[in-house]
Amino acid sequence: MRLFCTALSAFTLCAVAMPAGAQEVVVTANRARGGGYMDTSAPSPALALRRTADFAVLQVKVTGDTRDPAKRREEIYAMIRGAIVLAQKSGVELATGETIVEPLTLANYQSLILTDDDDRDDTQAASFLIKSALSQGGDPKAALERIARFVREVPAVGRAEMKTEGEMTLSVVNPEQYRGQIVALVAADATGSAGKFGDDYRVQVQGLDRRIQWGRASLSEVYLYLPVSYVILPKN
Structure with missing residues (x-):
């Protein structure tokens, strides 16, 4: 220093x-x-x-309830992998982290932890972040619309599904x-x-x-x- x-x-x-x-x-x-x-x-x-802020940020959760544990895990991670590929041409970025944000990529997505659902048997989920760039002085609605459109367009895999959760937060680089x-x-x-x-x-x-x-x-x-x-x- x-x-x-x-x-x-x-x-x-x-x-x-x-x-x-x-x-x-x-x-x-x-x-x-x-x-x-x-x-x-x-x-x-x-x-x-x-x-x-540099980005609008929303948390999403991919949930799977296929009875077979191996198949359930495969479907959840396959949907996340599809989201990573789609993000590259959808104007959004995927990330992980509660305080410090790190990119979610094809090299590290399988490190996401699957958590059990306390209320539903044979159900697990993985959570991560979707980011959309904010223009200086611009309307954040456009960024949120990009995220919502992206979530709708991610291909479902088996019984896995993706939903947003919580409210929009922000990030600064x-x-x-x-x-x-x-x-x-x-x-x-x-x-x-x-x-x-x-x-x-x-x-x-x-x-x-x-x-x-x-x-x-x-x-x-x-x-x-x-x-x-x-x-x-x-x-x-």
Whole structure:
């Protein structure tokens, strides 16, 4: 890691440059009344970068209830394999993961765990994610329609069937790439606050060495931010 300091008007920002990765993360939030979203961990909007997420994400489950266990397993995995092939020409991507998203491919799909249904005998299921890209400022309905159309078009195999479950979530690719923009927002807010107290005051910022955090801002937007705080102090 590399230490860097940026002098900005009445104060100095010091932060640790974290190694940039290409991880894709899932962003969820609690639904608030009125159809909106709330994330109580998000900071003041002045300190957060608000942007459209990279993907709309829905979880799907492939369920099979063929009585013979070997045949049931074969049908479930065959349907998943067909979904992977179809996704390549349907404008969607398949993935796994609850927090960190990894691609679901022909090389790893059989590592999906089959879970037993507690309410139905001779029934097992495997779950994974379907992603559809979101355009900046665009309507998420188009992404959801692509996912719904894809689920309808995946060929059934034997008694296996695929259904969506839960509500749409979002994902962001490599949140660390936005560190510079977030630091700039913090700097602008802190310098503006310090300036209101006159030239005899400075700002001390803490938390710039922390990892980027995220929360859901709306149906298709996310907050990206650093858990920072700052205090305004006399220079002498």
